[in-house]
Amino acid sequence: MRFMIIVKATKDSEAGVMPSETLLTEMGRFNEELANAGVMLAGEGLQPSSKGKRVTFSGNTRTVTDGPFPETKELIAGFWLWRCRSMEEAVEWVKRCPNPAVDGKDGEIEIRQIFEAEDFGAEFTPELREQEERIRAQIADKK
Template sequence: MRYMILVKATPMTERGEFPPEARAMMAEMGAYNDELARAGALLDAAGLKPSRDAWRVRWDANGQRVVDGPFTESKEVVCGYTLIQVRSREEALEWTRRFPNPMGHGQAAEIEVRPLYEHEDLDRLGLL
């Protein structure tokens, strides 16, 4: 089972700023990712630049259009992710409980964890 851990952006990350203890935070995240890798659970992880460097593609009845960033609602923006592969939801939950605070100790932060559709899910739904 694969899960994506989504790190929610904050006004600070949307400004392209890092917290004062960014070096320590990066070291802690690196150690966490190393532990995931040793366990064979890490598939990928990266930080994302602010949404001012991004764009969205939107579709509606009139077709497609490109909308350039920045995006005003930082709570709806992702600033990083970690992709893991584990045996169960419980194992994914245990790994995410150990996820370091992405904004630094004592700072407000939020991650969202979502399972990815697997081939067998799509087959079971009759989509393959």
């Protein structure tokens, strides 16, 4: 099973406050543990929403809004993609994670399972499966 581990933004991370050397060291150590265990597939930190854009869809109309997005309560500061045997294993790994909050106070991480092809049922036709496999192979070739 694959999981997206979502690190929630804080006021400090949204203000562009960079993590301390201590936090970077702890996260580096944690990422090494994940990689050595074969759990980590990818992981990155994100710039504050002030440097982002949001595209809103309404029918065929697209509206682009510049960040920051202060009306949004929950923004994302970073993510990992992990492969775990179960949600319980992913939870156990997250519990071992250093507190991701830049200020060391209140941090929050959300765990979401990623859909696999078999989750979509009959609507995911053999042609769509073949297309998905081609796209994944194309992406893998570019690494």
